[in-house]
Structure formats: structure tokens, C-alpha cells
Amino acid sequence: MGNIFDLKDFSTSKIKSILDMAQFFCDGGITPTFSKKVACNLFFEPSTRTQYSFQVAQEKLGMKTITFSPFSSSLKKNESFYDTVKTFDSFGTDLLVIRHSKNEYYKALDEKISTPIINGGDGTGNHPTQSLLDLLTIQQEFGQLEDLSVVIVGDIAHSRVAHTNFDIMNRVGMHVYTSGPIEYSDSSMNFIPFSQILPECDVVMMLRMQYERHFQHHEFNPVEYNQKYGINHKSIAQMKSAAIIMHPGPVNRSVEILDDFVECKQSRIFKQINNGIFVRMAAIKYVLSGGIDDSFN
Amino acid sequence: MGNIFDLKDFSTSKIKSILDMAQFFCDGGITPTFSKKVACNLFFEPSTRTQYSFQVAQEKLGMKTITFSPFSSSLKKNESFYDTVKTFDSFGTDLLVIRHSKNEYYKALDEKISTPIINGGDGTGNHPTQSLLDLLTIQQEFGQLEDLSVVIVGDIAHSRVAHTNFDIMNRVGMHVYTSGPIEYSDSSMNFIPFSQILPECDVVMMLRMQYERHFQHHEFNPVEYNQKYGINHKSIAQMKSAAIIMHPGPVNRSVEILDDFVECKQSRIFKQINNGIFVRMAAIKYVLSGGIDDSFN
Amino acid sequence: MGNIFDLKDFSTSKIKSILDMAQFFCDGGITPTFSKKVACNLFFEPSTRTQYSFQVAQEKLGMKTITFSPFSSSLKKNESFYDTVKTFDSFGTDLLVIRHSKNEYYKALDEKISTPIINGGDGTGNHPTQSLLDLLTIQQEFGQLEDLSVVIVGDIAHSRVAHTNFDIMNRVGMHVYTSGPIEYSDSSMNFIPFSQILPECDVVMMLRMQYERHFQHHEFNPVEYNQKYGINHKSIAQMKSAAIIMHPGPVNRSVEILDDFVECKQSRIFKQINNGIFVRMAAIKYVLSGGIDDSFN
Numbered sequence: 008m009g010n011i012f013d014l015k016d017f018s019t020s021k022i023k024s025i026l027d028m029a030q031f032f033c034d035g036g037i038t039p040t041f042s043k044k045v046a047c048n049l050f051f052e053p054s055t056r057t058q059y060s061f062q063v064a065q066e067k068l069g070m071k072t073i074t075f076s077p078f079s080s081s082l083k084k085n086e087s088f089y090d091t092v093k094t095f096d097s098f099g100t101d102l103l104v105i106r107h108s109k110n111e112y113y114k115a116l117d118e119k120i121s122t123p124i125i126n127g128g129d130g131t132g133n134h135p136t137q138s139l140l141d142l143l144t145i146q147q148e149f150g151q152l153e154d155l156s157v158v159i160v161g162d163i164a165h166s167r168v169a170h171t172n173f174d175i176m177n178r179v180g181m182h183v184y185t186s187g188p189i190e191y192s193d194s195s196m197n198f199i200p201f202s203q204i205l206p207e208c209d210v211v212m213m214l215r216m217q218y219e220r221h222f223q224h225h226e227f228n229p230v231e232y233n234q235k236y237g238i239n240h241k242s243i244a245q246m247k248s249a250a251i252i253m254h255p256g257p258v259n260r261s262v263e264i265l266d267d268f269v270e271c272k273q274s275r276i277f278k279q280i281n282n283g284i285f286v287r288m289a290a291i292k293y294v295l296s297g298g299i300d301d302s303f304n
Numbered sequence: 305m306g307n308i309f310d311l312k313d314f315s316t317s318k319i320k321s322i323l324d325m326a327q328f329f330c331d332g333g334i335t336p337t338f339s340k341k342v343a344c345n346l347f348f349e350p351s352t353r354t355q356y357s358f359q360v361a362q363e364k365l366g367m368k369t370i371t372f373s374p375f376s377s378s379l380k381k382n383e384s385f386y387d388t389v390k391t392f393d394s395f396g397t398d399l400l401v402i403r404h405s406k407n408e409y410y411k412a413l414d415e416k417i418s419t420p421i422i423n424g425g426d427g428t429g430n431h432p433t434q435s436l437l438d439l440l441t442i443q444q445e446f447g448q449l450e451d452l453s454v455v456i457v458g459d460i461a462h463s464r465v466a467h468t469n470f471d472i473m474n475r476v477g478m479h480v481y482t483s484g485p486i487e488y489s490d491s492s493m494n495f496i497p498f499s500q501i502l503p504e505c506d507v508v509m510m511l512r513m514q515y516e517r518h519f520q521h522h523e524f525n526p527v528e529y530n531q532k533y534g535i536n537h538k539s540i541a542q543m544k545s546a547a548i549i550m551h552p553g554p555v556n557r558s559v560e561i562l563d564d565f566v567e568c569k570q571s572r573i574f575k576q577i578n579n580g581i582f583v584r585m586a587a588i589k590y591v592l593s594g595g596i597d598d599s600f601n
Numbered sequence: 602m603g604n605i606f607d608l609k610d611f612s613t614s615k616i617k618s619i620l621d622m623a624q625f626f627c628d629g630g631i632t633p634t635f636s637k638k639v640a641c642n643l644f645f646e647p648s649t650r651t652q653y654s655f656q657v658a659q660e661k662l663g664m665k666t667i668t669f670s671p672f673s674s675s676l677k678k679n680e681s682f683y684d685t686v687k688t689f690d691s692f693g694t695d696l697l698v699i700r701h702s703k704n705e706y707y708k709a710l711d712e713k714i715s716t717p718i719i720n721g722g723d724g725t726g727n728h729p730t731q732s733l734l735d736l737l738t739i740q741q742e743f744g745q746l747e748d749l750s751v752v753i754v755g756d757i758a759h760s761r762v763a764h765t766n767f768d769i770m771n772r773v774g775m776h777v778y779t780s781g782p783i784e785y786s787d788s789s790m791n792f793i794p795f796s797q798i799l800p801e802c803d804v805v806m807m808l809r810m811q812y813e814r815h816f817q818h819h820e821f822n823p824v825e826y827n828q829k830y831g832i833n834h835k836s837i838a839q840m841k842s843a844a845i846i847m848h849p850g851p852v853n854r855s856v857e858i859l860d861d862f863v864e865c866k867q868s869r870i871f872k873q874i875n876n877g878i879f880v881r882m883a884a885i886k887y888v889l890s891g892g893i894d895d896s897f898n
Contacts, residue, residue, distance in 0.1 A: 045363050047356070055675035056688050059641070059667055063692045066639050066665035071363040073356055078375060078672060081352035084512075086554035094353050094553070097577035098360045215678075256688065257680035280691035342660050344653070368660035370653055375672060378649035381809075383851035391650050391850070394874035395657045 009294040011125045012113045013133045014175045022139070022175065028289035029143050032067075033282065040069030041295060044101040047073040049092065050127065051107045056256055056280055057127050057136070061104045064287035073100070089115060096120045102294060123294045125287075134167040137255055138175050140286040141168075144279050145210055148251055153180035158204045160236055161214030161263060162191040168255045169196070169214060184208070187236050201236050205245050212253045213238060213263040229262045238264040243273070251275045306591040308422045309410045311432045311472045319436070319472065325586035326440050329364075330579065337366030338592060341398040344370040346389065347424065348404045353553055353577055354424050354433070358401045361584035370397070386412060393417045399591060420591045422584075431464040434552055435472050437583040438465075441576050442507055445548055450477035455501045457533055458511030458560060459488040465552045466493070466511060481505070484533050498533050502542050509550045510535060510560040526559045535561040540570070548572045603888040605719045606707045607727045608769045616733070616769065622883035623737050626661075627876065634663025635889060638695040641667040643686065644721065645701045650850055650874055651721050651730070655698050658881035667694070683709060690714045696888060717888045719881075728761040731849055732769050734880040735762075738873050739804055742845055747774035752798045754830055755808030755857060756785040762849045763790070763808060778802070781830050795830050799839050806847045807832060807857040823856045832858040837867070845869045 014022065032038075046065045050058045058074075065072045075095070082091065088107060095103055103124045105112070110130035128134045146152055157176060163169045163185045173196050176183045185192065186201040205211065216232065233239055238252055246252075252264070252274045260266045269276060311319065329335075343362045347355045355371075362369045372392070379388065385404060392400055400421045402409070407427035425431045443449055454473060460466045460482045470493050473480045482489065483498040502508065513529065530536055535549055543549075549561070549571045557563045566573060608616065626632075640659045644652045652668075659666045669689070676685065682701060689697055697718045699706070704724035722728045740746055751770060757763045757779045767790050770777045779786065780795040799805065810826065827833055832846055840846075846858070846868045854860045863870060 045360055050673065053673045053675060053677040055669075055680065055685060058674075059669065059689070060692055062667055063639055063694060066667070073359055073363070074371070074668070074670075075352075075356065076371075076373065076670065076673065079347065079350045079373065080355075081350060081554045083350040084514075084554055085556070086352065087557070090554060090557075091352060093574060094577055095356070097574040098357055098581055099578055100360060217678075257675045257678055257684060259679070260681070260684075277687060277691040280688055281693055284692055342657055370656055370660070371668070372649075372653065373668075373670065376644065376647045376670065377652075378647060378851045380647040381811075381851055382853070383649060384854070387851060387854075388649060390871060391874055392653070394871040395654055395878055396875055397657060 009123045009297045010113070010117070011135050011290055011294060012117075013126070014135045014138055014171055019178050022142070022179070025139060025286075025289050025293055026143055026146060028292060029139065029282070029285040030147075032285040032288045033143075038068070038292065041101070042069040044295065045071045045073060046102040046104065046291070047075060047095045047098070047100050048104045048127075049075040049095060049106070051077055051088065051105075052128070054106055054127070056283060057106065057134075060280065060283040061125075061127065061287050064284050064291060065102075067284065068288055068291060070101070070291075088112065089119075092116055092120060096122045102291060125290055125294055128167055130167065131165045131170070132167050133171050134255075135171060136283070136287050136290055137168050138171040139290065140279055140283045141172060141212070141253060141255075142175070142179065143282045143286055144253065144275050145251075147282070148275065149209060152176075154182070155209040156182040156184070156207055157210035157212055158184040158186050158199075158201070158208045159212045159214065160185070160201060161187045162216055163187060163193050163196060163198070163214070164191045165217055166214045172212070173197075187214070188232075202245070205242060206247065209247065209250050210253060211238070211246060211250060213258075215255065215257060216259055216262055229259070232262055233265060237262065238268050240265070243268060243271070246273065253279060256280065306420045306594045307410070307414070308432050308587055308591060309414075310423070310430045311435055311468055316475050319439070319476070322436060322583075322586050322590055323440055323443060325589060326436065326579070326582040327444075329582040329585045330440075330444075335365070335589065338398070339366040341592065342368045342370060343399040343401065343588070344372060344392045344395070344397050345401045345424075346372040346392060346403070348374055348385065348402075349425070351403055351424070353580060354403065354431075357577065357580040358422075358424065358584050361581050361588060362399075364581065365585055365588060367398070367588075385409065386416075389413055389417060393419045399588060422587055422591055425464055427464065428462045428467070429464050430468045431552075432468060433580070433584055433587055434465050435468040436587065437576055437580045438469060438509070438550060438552075439472070439476065440579045440583055441550065441572050442548075444579070445572065446506060449473075451479070452506040453479040453481070453504055454507035454509055455481040455483050455496075455498070455505045456509045456511065457482070457498060458484045459513055460484060460490050460493060460495070460511070461488045462514055463511050466490075469509070470494075484511070485529075499542070502539060503544065506544065506547050507550060508535070508543060508547060510555075512552065512554060513556055513559055526556070529559055530562060534559065535565050537562075540565060540568070543570065550576060553577065603717045603891045604707070604711070605729050605884055605888060606711075607720070608729045608732055608765055613772050616736070616773070619733060619880075619883050619887055620737055620740060622886060623733065623876070623879040624741075626879040626882045627737075632662070632886065635695070636663040638889065639665045639667060640696040640698065640885070641669060641689045641692070641694050642698045642721075643669040643689060643700070645671055645682065645699075646722070648700055648721070650877060651700065651728075654874065654877040655719075655721065655881050658878050658885060659696075661878065662882055662885060664695070664885075682706065683713075686710055686714060690716045696885060719884055719888055722761055724761065725759045725764070726761050727765045728849075729765060730877070730881055730884055731762050732765040733884065734873055734877045735766060735806070735847060735849075736769070736773065737876045737880055738847065738869050739845075741876070742869065743803065746770075748776070749803040750776040750778070750801055751804035751806055752778040752780050752793075752795070752802045753806045753808065754779070754795060755781045756810055757781060757787050757790060757792070757808070758785045759811055760808045763787075766806070767791075781808070782826075796839070799836060800841065803841065803844050804847060805832070805840060805844060807852075809849065809851060810853055810856055823853070826856055827859060831856065832862050834859075837862060837865070840867065847873060850874065
């Protein structure tokens with residue numbers, strides 16, 4: 008089946024073929040459109056860039072789209088996650104894109120759902136299309152992925168972006184480090200002090216401090232956080248001249264990145280959003296082609 | 305006008321022609337598409353399967369769709385139900401699908417609204433497309449409707465599914481019984497104890513216990529309810545071997561139906577959802593054809 | 602750039618060419634469709650008629666549409682207005698329609714956002730497409746705009762409709778008066794007692810009392826308001842025989858207009874809503890043509 012749950016299920020050569028297809032779309036490439044196909048976007052958590060960029064990608068491919076709204080659905084009558092997804096599966100549409108707060112929610116769906124699924128983010132687990140757009144952005148910048156150094160900075164422990172990227176970036180031959188507050192670190196993920204690794208990196212990837220997931224940390228001090236682990240005048244000066252700044256968004260301005268630097272010349276933050284469209288078009292094309300390389304290429 | 309408010313307004317021959325059209329769509333039949341037409345879905349109550357299956361049906365017919373969201377509309381400025389519908393009517397689109405909590409809300413709209421309307425459920429009154437999909441599912445299973453026995457079980461008094469089905473199933477020649485807790489019964493609807501009628505029936509149609517409509521019944525005991533009026537090992541064993549289980553959804557798992565039996569071999573619950581697409585395509589085609597049999601067939 | 606922020610930026614000849622295009626659509630005119638184009642509707646305030654009529658207009662032009670839902674977006678993670686709009690801009694779609702409670706919100710976007718924008722209403726400031734549909738409705742009724750007299754009645758100070766209409770109606774040669782409670786008046790806007798000006802006017806334009814913007818006025822008495830400043834048997838009798846009643850909606854029935862008169866023969870309230878579709882189609886066509894008259898005509 009052509010699901011995309013977790014990039015760990017994909018060989019690096021398959022990932023590279025998806026990136027090639029995304030670059031083809033980025034270059035204005037056209038493709039037979041899927042004008043008879045219907046996509047359903049089921050976001051059980053709030054989202055702006057992932058949710059709507061999937062919808063734009065579907066529309067650019069000619070698909071019809073359905074946007075599930077949890078607030079006016081039968082979830083209000085206590086219908087379960089599984090039964091909601093199974094209902095959409097029973098409609099017989101062509102694609103489900105799902106985001107849910109539960110890690111690996113898709114394990115309960117596999118084998119039971121026949122409609123192809125793309126994971127739009129599961130809890131603190133995976134966010135495969137985010138990683139693909141990160142890779143595309145880096146490849147466009149440097150012409151390669153191999154041998155580049157990247158540091159992922161912030162709340163590593165709770166970040167699906169960090170988990171997915173750490174694995175796939177290592178597999179494509181990048182040197183991957185993580186940094187940030189020690190209390191949010193993961194010792195298995197090449198943790199290193201920020202000031203030590205920053206001058207070595209080609210890519211500085213900031214993560215969002217997810218207040219909504221652990222707002223109990225009353226002692227959190229944004230100014231101090233930015234000084235220690237954020238992008239500011241001092242850290243910008245320490246970066247390699249060709250290094251780029253990335254962030255999956257939404258940015259907490261003045262926390263991870265000082266306001267003035269969000270759109271600075273090193274920033275690729277809005278370029279990432281633009282690449283999200285092309286990567287999602289490629290992911291959808293992959294899934295609708297049944298995940299078979301031959302028909303995909 | 306080609307409205308569908310209440311199946312009581314339709315002869316059995318007209319209903320059978322809608323079912324034939326639905327079966328045509330189910331068999332992969334194609335139809336001139338309505339690609340210039342716009343449908344507006346106005347659900348003033350939460351809904352998953354009805355709301356989104358109307359939207360999928362519209363998209364499969366090539367229509368454009370508008371989904372009204374009560375939460376971000378002028379209802380927040382106290383605009384009335386009538387003025388909201390009249391606003392959409394004034395847009396000059398081609399179809400309104402409406403669900404509202406008020407019984408027979410459409411009586412205040414008839415004559416005043418010129419856009420064709422399909423009723424997506426009114427209070428405890430009618431739910432015509434649900435009945436049509438129930439009939440289609442039964443007909444597919446048994447090759448006929450006449451002479452089959454069905455028991456509708458649960459909160460009969462508050463169920464629009466029960467009211468609509470009781471009438472139309474009798475009219476197409478089925479033997480229709482109702483059962484469940486005596487306090488939710490309707491003496492005009494052939495009420496009979498569950499254990500007595502269960503072994504006689506071809507179709508066992510469970511209704512959802514609508515907690516959100518009468519949550520004041522603190523004494524409600526789900527385990528006891530299931531033992532007395534629900535699908536469980538004992539009741540499954542009492543059913544005819546060829547009998548099927550239906551439910552309009554969402555199922556309260558372990559209340560109306562024990563968890564393990566929701567997807568058992570006798571269950572047609574997700575088949576019903578799938579048939580909902582084809583029945584709604586047929587209903588829309590009927591309404592857009594002005595309700596005239598000649599142009600419909 | 603082809604933005605529409607404020608009608609003050611437009612010459613009367615340009616406004617008249619947009620009205621001509623709207624009339625062309627109203628008369629059933631067709632146009633090359635924008636079937637590869639995607640529109641994003643970003644309404645940060647509740648709306649029924651503006652939001653959905655933009656969507657209908659886009660669909661009638663063949664565009665794909667995206668409806669941003671603030672309630673399930675990253676606004677829940679404190680993403681700012683600017684970053685939300687910049688995210689949609691980065692998607693690379695073809696049109697943004699924006700409503701926001703902040704006056705002149707678009708001043709912070711100009712130069713930073715490359716996607717064309719149509720203002721769907723900013724705070725108490727502007728509502729350009731509402732004014733265009735008002736002008737179209739008046740022109741259809743009287744065959745001209747010049748020399749007609751209009752009184753705008755109600756909460757002048759807080760009304761974007763009043764501000765935008767006062768300017769443009771004067772510029773196209775109408776005699777424009779404002780009236781209503783003195784505490785909501787604006788002395789720069791030709792304020793005059795209602796009973797004095799009413800018999801002179803061709804157009805009586807009622808404004809909505811915006812309870813949600815200043816509900817602190819506990820002393821507000823709807824019956825008294827209607828008697829003094831509203832449409833009722835007495836004021837209808839004082840109107841010119843050919844005069845028409847307009848209202849941007851939603852109407853507070855029995856406040857600005859007695860219930861029975863909302864759909865009376867002088868009322869063009871639902872005609873205005875219908876014209877909103879054609880005016881928005883014309884505005885979109887203008888913007889997508891880059892705002893250049895030559896390609897527009």
C-alpha cells in the first residue's frame with residue numbers, strides 16, 4: 008500500500024526520488040492531473056501551514072478536497088478517532104491526510120483502512136512531509152545533502168520534527184547534532200552545547216518552544232532562552248557565512264529567533280513553506296501511484 | 305420544485321427510481337457532470353457522516369461545494385436561521401443541504417426560498433437520505449424489500465431515523481417492528497419486546513442512544529442496556545443466520561453493540577456509509593433535475 | 602499591484618469599469634475561467650455574506666478555494682496575524698481575501714506580501730466590495746448614480762460601510778447624508794435629523810446596530826430606536842414612492858427595520874446579496890488581471 012506514515016519505512020533512494028519529483032513541481036513541471044480524485048484532510052490538532060499546504064497541493068494536482076472540522080463533527084457526540092477515520096474510509100475517497108496528537112496513531116489504522124494515508128504529524132513522533140521539505144530546501148541551497156552539518160536546536164524531546172529529521176538526515180549522509188536546554192534533550196541524539204557547534208554548521212534548524220504542550224514551566228524566560236539558544240546578533244555573527252537558518256514554524260518571534268532575523272538574508276523559513284507545496288504534491292503523487300517506483304518515475 | 309424534505313411526500317415508485325439511480329452510481333455508472341453547479345451545505349448541528357458524504361457526493365458529481373461553518377458566521381451576530389438560509393438563497397447557487405435541530409424547520413422556508421433544498425435531518429423528525437441508504441443496503445443484501453422483517457431498536461421516540469424508516473419501510477412492503485426501553489417507545493409504531501421479535505427479523509437496526517439530547521438520565525447503565533436491548537453474544541446467537549445488523553452511526557461502542565461486533569460479518573454499518581454516497585448522488589441528481597421523473601430517468 | 606484595500610485608491614472611472622464588469626456577470630456574461638488559480642479566504646472575524654459570497658464568486662470563475670478556519674489554526678499557538686498571512690503568501694497561491702478587526706491592517710502587509718489581496722473589511726475602516734455592490738444595486742434601480750440622494754442611518758461612527766460609502770458616493774455625484782443617534786454621529790459626514798431628510802431621499806440605507814462592538818450600552822432600547830431611526834409604518838409612509846431601502850446585513854429585525862418590512866417591495870436587501878456575487882467576481886477579475894485597465898476591459 009502507498010501509505011506514508013514514517014520516513015523510517017523508506018529507503019534513501021525512494022526518498023530521493025520523491026525529492027526529485029518535488030523539484031520537478033517546483034520548476035513548474037506539470038503532471039497528469041487527478042481531477043476525478045477526492046482527498047480528505049483530517050486534522051485533529053490545530054494547524055495552519057501543514058493543513059492548508061496539503062490542500063493547496065491537492066488543488067494544484069486538480070483534486071477535490073474535503074476538510075474535516077473536528078468542532079462541528081460527531082466527535083461532539085463522542086465518536087472515536089478510529090470510527091471517524093473508518094467513516095471517511097467508507098466514503099471510498101482516494102486519500103486521507105491525518106494529524107493527531109497520539110504518537111503512532113496510524114498503527115491502529117493499518118490493515119483496517121483501505122484508503123491511502125499520509126501522516127500529517129503524530130504527537131511527538133513523526134512529521135514526514137516536514138522532513139521532506141526540509142531536505143528539499145537544503146538540497147536547493149547547497150546542491151547536495153551529503154557531508155553537510157546541521158544542528159537542530161530547542162525542545163528536542165517533544166519535537167516530531169527533530170525525531171524524524173535526526174534519522175533521515177543521518178541516513179542521507181549529513182552530520183546531525185542536537186542542542187538546546189538540557190532538560191529537553193535526548194541523550195541518544197548527538198547532543199552538544201549550542202555555542203560549540205554553531206560555527207561548524209551549514210544549517211541551523213530552530214524548533215518551536217511548544218508552550219501548549221508543557222505550559223506548566225512557569226519559570227520559562229524568553230529573553231534568556233533567546234540569549235542562550237536562539238538566533239540573535241551574537242549567534243548570527245558566529246555562523247558560517249553561507250549557513251542558513253530554518254524553522255518549521257510557527258516561530259515564536261523573539262524567542263527562538265529575534266524578530267528582526269525571521270526574514271533576514273540567512274533565513275529560509277518562508278522558502279520552506281513554499282517548498283512544502285511541492286513536497287506534498289510529490290508525496291500525494293507517490294501515494295496515489297500506489298507507492299510503486301516504476302509508475303512514480 | 306425538486307425539494308426533498310420528507311419521504312412522505314414521495315410515492316414508492318419515485319423512491320424506487322431514486323434507489324435505482326443510486327445503484328447505478330454504486331455500479332460505477334457515470335452521468336453528465338454538474339461542473340458549473342455550486343452546492344451549499346448548511347449544517348447547524350454537528351455531523352460527520354451526513355455532512356461529509358453529501359460533500360463527497362457533490363464532488364463526485366463534479367459540483368463545487370461551500371461548507372457553512374456556524375462557528376465563524378454571522379450567527380455570532382445573532383443572525384437568525386431564516387436570514388442565514390435566505391442569504392445563501394440570494395447567492396443564487398444550485399442546491400442547499402440543510403440540517404437543523406428544529407423539527408420541520410423547512411416549513412418556514414418553503415415558498416420563500418427558491419434554491420432547491422435537501423433535508424439533511426430535522427430535529428427528531430426526518431432524515432430522508434438516511435432512510436434511502438438503509439433501503440439501498442437492504443435491497444443489495446436480499447435482492448428485494450417486500451416481505452422482509454425489520455426491528456428498529458432503541459430510543460424510538462427521539463429518533464428521526466426511526467420515524468422516517470417506520471413509514472417508508474411499511475410502504476415498500478416490509479414488516480416493521482420497534483423495540484427497546486419502554487420509556488423511549490412510541491405506541492403507534494408496532495412496539496414489541498426485543499427478545500421476542502429478534503429471531504424473526506431479517507434486519508436488526510440499532511439506534512444510537514442520544515446522550516446529547518437527554519443527558520439528564522443519570523441512571524442510564526450502558527452494560528445493562530446492552531444486555532437487554534443491544535447486540536452481544538446472546539443476541540447474535542438468536543438472530544437468523546442470514547440476518548444483518550445496521551446502525552445509522554455514530555455507534556456508542558459497547559452500548560448498542562458490543563465492541564467486537566461492530567465490524568462482525570453480520571454488520572453492514574460501514575456498507576451503509578458507503579451507500580450514503582451513492583444515495584446522495586441520486587438525491588442530488590433528482591433535485592437538480594427539478595424532481596421530474598422523465599428527465600431523471 | 603492589483604490589490605483592493607480602499608476605494609479611495611481608485612478613480613471613479615476605474616470604479617465604473619468594475620461596475621460594468623459586474624453588470625456583465627449579472628447579465629449572464631461569461632469570461633475565460635481561472636481554473637488553474639487558487640484563492641485563499643482569510644476571515645479573522647465571523648462573516649456569512651461576505652465570506653461565502655467571495656467563495657461562490659471564486660467558484661463561478663472556476664477557481665479553487667481555501668477557507669482558513671481561525672479556530673483550528675496555528676493562531677491557537679499564538680501565531681500572529683502577519684505570520685499567518687505571510688504563510689499563505691508563501692504557498693504561492695493567486696489571491697488572498699482578508700477580513701480583520703484592525704483598521705487598515707493591510708498597511709502592515711503592503712510591500713511584504715506578493716499575492717494580490719482584496720480587503721473583505723477592516724475594523725471600522727473600509728469594506729470596498731460592500732460599497733461596490735451598493736453602487737451596483739442603486740445603478741440597476743435608477744439607471745444612474747449622479748444626482749441621487751442617499752441617507753445612511755445608524756451607528757455611523759463605527760461603520761466601515763458608512764465610511765467607505767460616504768466617500769465614494771460623493772465622488773460619483775450622489776448627495777450623501779448621514780443620520781441616526783447623535784452619539785454615534787460623525788460631524789464631518791453631513792449629519793442631519795432622520796425625519797427631516799427621509800422624504801428627500803432616493804435611497805435609505807440602514808446600518809446594523811453592532812451590539813458585539815459596543816454592548817456596554819445597556820440603556821439601548823430597540824423599540825425606541827426603531828421609532829426614531831428605523832423603518833416602520835410611519836417612516837415608510839414618509840419615503841418617496843420610488844425610494845428603496847438597503848441594509849448591508851445582517852439585519853437586526855425589529856430594530857433597524859420592522860420585521861414585516863425586511864422583505865417589503867421597497868427593500869433591495871436580498872438583491873444586494875445577489876449583486877455581491879457579481880461585484881466580487883468583477884473585483885477578482887480586476888485583481889487577477891493585475892489591476893491594469895487595458896487587460897481588464
